[in-house]
Amino acid sequence: KQEVTQIPAALSVPEGENLVLNCSFTDSAIYNLQWFRQDPGKGLTSLLLIQSSQREQTSGRLNASLDKSSGRSTLYIAASQPGDSATYLCACNTGKLIFGQGTTLQVKP
Amino acid sequence: SQTIHQWPATLVQPVGSPLSLECTVEGTSNPNLYWYRQAAGRGLQLLFYSVGIGQISSEVPQNLSASRPQDRQFILSSKKLLLSDSGFYLCAWSTGTASNQPQHFGDGTRLSIL
Numbered sequence: 037k038q039e040v041t042q043i044p045a046a047l048s049v050p051e052g053e054n055l056v057l058n059c060s061f062t063d064s065a066i067y068n069l070q071w072f073r074q075d076p077g078k079g080l081t082s083l084l085l086i087q088s089s090q091r092e093q094t095s096g097r098l099n100a101s102l103d104k105s106s107g108r109s110t111l112y113i114a115a116s117q118p119g120d121s122a123t124y125l126c127a128c129n130t131g132k133l134i135f136g137q138g139t140t141l142q143v144k145p
Numbered sequence: 146s147q148t149i150h151q152w153p154a155t156l157v158q159p160v161g162s163p164l165s166l167e168c169t170v171e172g173t174s175n176p177n178l179y180w181y182r183q184a185a186g187r188g189l190q191l192l193f194y195s196v197g198i199g200q201i202s203s204e205v206p207q208n209l210s211a212s213r214p215q216d217r218q219f220i221l222s223s224k225k226l227l228l229s230d231s232g233f234y235l236c237a238w239s240t241g242t243a244s245n246q247p248q249h250f251g252d253g254t255r256l257s258i259l
Contacts, residue, residue, distance in 0.1 A: 135188045136188060
């Protein structure tokens, strides 16, 4: 049974700092891994999707990596801004999405 | 471009009342459709998914049911709501061609049971 864990559960950083969010999973048999952003009371916005054959994906200030052998993915946010404050969720696609509990990020001005 | 709509955005219902949440997708044909629930303090959990009209798969035993009367319409229902049905309900879609396609989510419905 796939289990997805995100650490830390919450993170507070000053504006401008580079940061890394972690996601680990127990079963490497995945089609892909998707990172989402969720603002309070809102739905999920897809940020990046990494196929199982890929090592990383980049979009603007975001870079996501995938290491299936170690069961890990990271989301790197460069030069963080207050507008980046949200909950970040990772999900492994095993034919269905298995979500982690999320990391709630606060970027202070 | 494809869009997904959910309504209502918020709903307050008494215990024992019926429920109907609706989700529609525009701009694509034969999508895979999904219902998730996000309960307080818990992660997102897949409730139902559908690969075509009238085809519904349930992931967890529960008080809810789903139906897909049209290609791009997905409905979540209950005959009698329980307190434990409270939560944030999200609908999602993906291209129905392969399992490695991304899922795209609606804005969700906040359901509170009194």
